[in-house]
Amino acid sequence: MIMDKKWVYKILFLSLALLGMNIFCYAQENMGEAIANHEKKITDDQYSYKYEGRLDPFKPFVAPKTSTISQDPNEIVDEVSEYTGMQLFEPGQLNLVGVMLSSQSPFALVEDQTKKGYILKLGDLLGKRGMVTSIDSQGVVVTETAKTRAGNELKSTITMRIKKEGDK
Numbered sequence: 001m002i003m004d005k006k007w008v009y010k011i012l013f014l015s016l017a018l019l020g021m022n023i024f025c026y027a028q029e030n031m032g033e034a035i036a037n038h039e040k041k042i043t044d045d046q047y048s049y050k051y052e053g054r055l056d057p058f059k060p061f062v063a064p065k066t067s068t069i070s071q072d073p074n075e076i077v078d079e080v081s082e083y084t085g086m087q088l089f090e091p092g093q094l095n096l097v098g099v100m101l102s103s104q105s106p107f108a109l110v111e112d113q114t115k116k117g118y119i120l121k122l123g124d125l126l127g128k129r130g131m132v133t134s135i136d137s138q139g140v141v142v143t144e145t146a147k148t149r150a151g152n153e154l155k156s157t158i159t160m161r162i163k164k165e166g167d168k
């Protein structure tokens with residue numbers, strides 16, 4: 001009995017189809033088991049660091065240098081604060097332009113390098129450590145008070161004078 005070529009191809013196709021389905025089913029069964037085994041292995045192998053007898057892995061290799069020099073008790077210590085208004089200008093950055101004297105409260109007119117004008121009154125803070133303590137016809141006196149590490153107060157006075165024509 002001779003089979004027709006069509007039947008041979010059909011039988012061959014069906015054999016390959018059954019073989020492919022068989023392989024697919026086998027892989028699916030084993031894949032499920034492999035995933036379950038892998039998840040079990042991950043949960044069983046929880047990592048824990050045993051630090052007995054070992055160095056700390058997060059400690060830097062080089063320790064920061066500590067200061068062996070003792071601090072000078074006469075060193076001036078700046079108070080950390082935010083400066084606003086006239087505290088942004090040191091007395092040397094301002095030029096005295098005019099003085100207005102009155103019995104109640106005298107005031108002085110000053111300008112910065114950009115020729116912008118400002119008014120100073122008694123008690124105004126000027127610079128990091130200064131305060132306007134006197135305003136007279138000769139000029140403005142600013143007293144700067146600095147504190148040292150030992151707690152001592154150092155006072156210095158700066159006199160701002162009106163520049164006359166020809167003065168630099």
